[in-house]
Amino acid sequence: MSSDGPPPRQRVVLAQRRGARMVRTRVEVQQQTQIGDAMVRGLVRAQLGLALRFALVAVCVLGALPVLFAVVPSLAEVTVLGMRLPWLLLGIVGYPVLLGIAWLYVRLAERNEQDFTDLTDD
Template identity: 85%
Template sequence: MSAGSPPPPRERVVLAERRGARMVRTRVEVQQQTEVGDAMVRGLVRAQLGLALRVALTTVCLLGAIPLLFHAVPGLADVTVLGIRLPWLLLGVVGYPLLLGIAWVYVRLAERNEQDFTDLTDD
């Protein structure tokens, strides 16, 4: 800029005043992997990992309790239901719907974590 030329016209930046400014900033921070965006993604990963560990621990405890129950009460191993011994019934028949239910709950909770993250970036 020379001494005789007029200064460039001033521009007013109004991004912070716009309603969608926060949404744009958080989405950009996640996409550009800034420190804030990285922290948000790490929070999502941490939430998903915590959920996976809790569900895995619950599954192991529920399925692991069945053999422990038969070890603690040996008479249960001889019980028959509809001609099928109780250990086979519990491990072979009841175990699969239990795993299906646990998987269904896990998927719903993981989707909720992702929706919460999406809501956070869309605010």
């Protein structure tokens, strides 16, 4: 036995450790505390807002075409590449437009999720 005695105690504080915030925020989300619940609700609200904005854009873009053809009936008689313009725009061009809107939505939704993940992993 040494006569020096036990080594002096050291105080370890969670907030002083590197990565303590990451552990805390991840635990808040996993244990569904009020803070974690607020963070998840914020993510859901951001995703819902994004989805509603993109749905509105899609409805306005594609919904404006029939209105345009009803307001200007002579435009509906125009023929392009052997097809009438309404069929061309709504039947063929509409799909790439929807695909582009969907692609952009997925990218932005994934960015929202990555921001949330970065927030909990900081």
